[in-house]
Amino acid sequence: MTLNSGNSSSTADRTVIFDEVRKVLVEQCGTPDDIVVNLTEQDLMDELGLDSITLAYVFTYFEQKHDLTFENDDIDPLRYQTVSELIDVLAGRISEAAAEAR
Amino acid sequence: MSHATAEDDRPYVFDPATALGWKNIGLDGLGCFLRSVEAVLLHQGYGAADVARGLAAPLDLVRRGEWYGPMSEFPACTARWYLSDIGEGRSQWPRVAELVTSGTPVVLMPDGHHWPGDDHEGKEHYHHHMVLAHRLDAEGLHLLDTDAPADGGHRRILPVDDALRSSCTRYAVLERIDPPGGRRPGEPATALVRPSLVPLAEDIAELRAFHGEVWSGARLPLLLAKGMDVWVLGDVQPQLFLLGHALAESDDPRVAEVSRASLAAAARAQKVGLLLLGLHRFRSEGVYAMAHEEIAVLADACEELLAAMCRYAGVERLRVTGDGLRLVQRLRGEAQWCFGEGRPLPDLSFD
Structure with missing residues (x-):
């Protein structure tokens, strides 16, 4: 899979995906509102404490909503330095699934 | 006179580089118990592929019998x-x-x-x-x-x-640890696939009934959620993972297909396990629905494995039904084993 810093999806798509990540973190994972509200794409993953369990919920949300499959490697938090890289992977997979469906 | 052997000088290690499929965390493929068993076998001179062939057994995902501790009988020990x-x-x-x-x-x-x-x-x-x-x-x-x-x-x-x-x-x-290198690639297919067909068909039926009729996805008692986690990460994931790796080096394309399907199902099981760990931690209502849905996805992955096994064996898929109660008994038993504190747990209900 290619990591492409958002080039495969529009800015609007990234905004929607980012909002959905926020939603999962708050509603499913109990991440405090103040952390999520202030979350930016430049934030470092290891400072947010997003481990593999939390990411399993984030990825499962997108799998179930968009009918696609992530690799378990995607759930490895060490794979991402920033939130932006996480959004890249989510956006890339969603774009790929949409392209396959067409 | 010294009786020192090569094993005496070799340290016991958890080394992801030499362990079987340990990519990111120790729970990749095997749990804490089987990682310990693996370390002993590696110390004895096993390689990762030997470990897979030495520990893989016919599938018994919803284990039969009354032993609720870890799987303890393996071909190699x-x-x-x-x-x-x-x-x-x-x-x-x-x-x-x-x-x-x-x-x-x-x-x-x-x-x-x-x-x-x-x-x-x-x-x-x-x-x-x-x-x-x-x-x-x-x-x-x-x-x-x-x-x-x-x-x-x-x-x-x-x-x-x-x-x-x-x-x-x-x-x-x-x-009774076997010496390393005693099992050739491809050799386990005969021993593993056919004996797995009926138990796997029955266990998929249990899983589907559990998902559709027993557990609605509602909030679970904490100890039952923990028991499910023990089952998924202690029984389901490692059995599928070991089977997949044990068959991985076969030249027979039908065996290779079984291997791929088993590893894919193991990956789904690992994900369900992570979600179940989240039930202990997050405790929001939404996480239960999410984990519940993934039980069906795991059953689908097991179904694909069964289809590949049937193609290898040249048989029709066995049609069986389940009511989920054998799985419930297994989950309660494993919860009792781990969290019982020496006395019967209160009645743990999925309602």
């Missing part, structure tokens, strides 16, 4: 368990110390109430983690622990004190 009552762990310490001092590693399943750093230390007498004790010296008991920091080689040394002695309620020793 047997784990013999020694159990004491809650509060009696101290009585087992002299034997644990003797074994480890004499060079026999011990898989320790400590009483979390006494175990340093356990989430339940000083509280419940839960048995929910296993480590490999492999050396005893003036520093203390040397352990390999999947929960210990990776940058320290997953090693811990615990001082020998009352807490450690009291924690030794359960331990296992590996017996």
Whole structure:
């Protein structure tokens, strides 16, 4: 899979995906509102404490909503330095699934 | 006269580089118990592929029988368990110390109430983690622990004190370990696939009935959620993972297909396991629905594995039905084993 810093999806798509990540973190994972509200794409993953369990919920949300499959490697938090890289992977997979469906 | 052997000089290690499919975390493929067993086999000269072929057995995902501790019978070895009552762990310490001092590693399943750093230390007498004790010296008991920091080689040394002695309620020793290299690639297919067909068909039916009729996705009692996690990560994931790797080097494309399907199902099981771990932590309503739906996805992955197995064996898929109750009994039994504290758990309901 290619990591492409958002080039495969529009800015609007990234905004929607980012909002959905926020939603999962708050509603499913109990991440405090103040952390999520202030979350930016430049934030470092290891400072947010997003481990593999939390990411399993984030990825499962997108799998179930968009009918696609992530690799378990995607759930490895060490794979991402920033939130932006996480959004890249989510956006890339969603774009790929949409392209396959067409 | 020295009786030193190559094994005597080889350290016991948790080394992701040499372990079977350990990519990111110790729970990749195998759980804490089987990582301990694997470390013993690697110490004996096994390679990762030998480990897979030595530990893979015909699938029995919703294990039959009344033993609710870890899977302990493998083609390459047997784990013999020694159990004491809650509060009696101290009585087992002299034997644990003797074994480890004499060079026999011990898989320790400590009483979390006494175990340093356990989430339940000083509280419940839960048995929910296993480590490999492999050396005893003036520093203390040397352990390999999947929960210990990776940058320290997953090693811990615990001082020998009352807490450690009291924690030794359960331990296992590996017996009749086969010499390494005794199983050729592809050889396990005959032994593993056909005997798995009926149990897997029955267990998929159990899983589907559990998802559709027994558990609605509603909030679960905490200990039942923990029991599900023990089952998925202790039974389902490793069996599928080991089978997939045991068949991975076969030249037969039908076997290769079984291998791929088994590893794909193992990956789904790992994800369900992570979601179930989240049930303990997050406790929001939404996480239950999410984990519940993934049970069906796991059943689908097992169905694909069964189809590949049937193609390999040249047989029609067996049609069976299940009511989910055998799985419920398994989940309650494993929850009792780990979290029972020596007395029956209250009636744990999925309603």
